[in-house]
Amino acid sequence: MTRTPPTTVTPVRLWRWRRNPLRRHSDLIEAWIVLATWVLVVVGGAFAGVVAAHASDAAFSARRAQLHAVSAVLTDDAARTPPAGTGYDDGRVWATVRWTDADGSVHTDRAKVSPGVPAGSRMTVWTNQADRVVTAPVTGAAADLQAALTGALVAPSAGAAVWVAGWVVRNRLIRRRMAEWDEEWKQIGPRWGNLSGA
Numbered sequence: 001m002t003r004t005p006p007t008t009v010t011p012v013r014l015w016r017w018r019r020n021p022l023r024r025h026s027d028l029i030e031a032w033i034v035l036a037t038w039v040l041v042v043v044g045g046a047f048a049g050v051v052a053a054h055a056s057d058a059a060f061s062a063r064r065a066q067l068h069a070v071s072a073v074l075t076d077d078a079a080r081t082p083p084a085g086t087g088y089d090d091g092r093v094w095a096t097v098r099w100t101d102a103d104g105s106v107h108t109d110r111a112k113v114s115p116g117v118p119a120g121s122r123m124t125v126w127t128n129q130a131d132r133v134v135t136a137p138v139t140g141a142a143a144d145l146q147a148a149l150t151g152a153l154v155a156p157s158a159g160a161a162v163w164v165a166g167w168v169v170r171n172r173l174i175r176r177r178m179a180e181w182d183e184e185w186k187q188i189g190p191r192w193g194n195l196s197g198a
Contacts, residue, residue, distance in 0.1 A: 026177050030170060037166025041159040049155025056150040057143065064137040072097035072125045072133075075108065078117040091115070097125055097133065109133040 078095040092112040100106050111125045111133045126136045138146060 045155045045159025048158035049151040052154035053147045053151030057147040060143040070099045072099040
């Protein structure tokens with residue numbers, strides 16, 4: 001009894017791009033969809049990340065332009081310990097501060113200060129156009145880092161969205177091809193059975 005050597009199947013790379021009698025039009029369309037999807041994942045994701053980083057940086061710059069630093073005086077002694085159980089705690093306490101604008105008008109508001117700071121202490125606070133104390137704007141390296149992180153988070157998210165869209169289109173194409181094969185088999189299958197029985 002002679003043994004036939006096992007046959008090995010060699011995968012043919014890029015077969016959808018090569019001319020061959022078994023390649024269907026839908027195979028070529030699928031190849032273009034896959035190529036376009038991956039190009040858009042890489043290029044579109046990178047572009048979305050860069051745009052998001054620039055938008056984030058522009059938002060930080062716009063906020064900085066609307067705020068200004070003023071020298072304020074603490075009107076009362078600050079509490080010695082921060083209140084417990086307030087959720088996010090940065091270790092500071094709320095206290096009332098007073099400052100005078102360039103036009104001579106006096107303003108008071110509450111600001112976060114270190115615990116135990118005595119009344120009369122000077123500090124810098126940030127105010128908005130309505131003369132209300134707000135959190136300090138993000139500047140310098142912190143702004144650059146936040147803008148970069150925004151871009152780094154948006155890029156893969158945008159790429160994933162494009163990949164999902166490409167996957168949906170490719171899946172629909174595969175389902176359509178399977179339905180076409182099913183229809184063809186319904187026509188050819190009975191004849192195939194007749195040939196084998198002859």
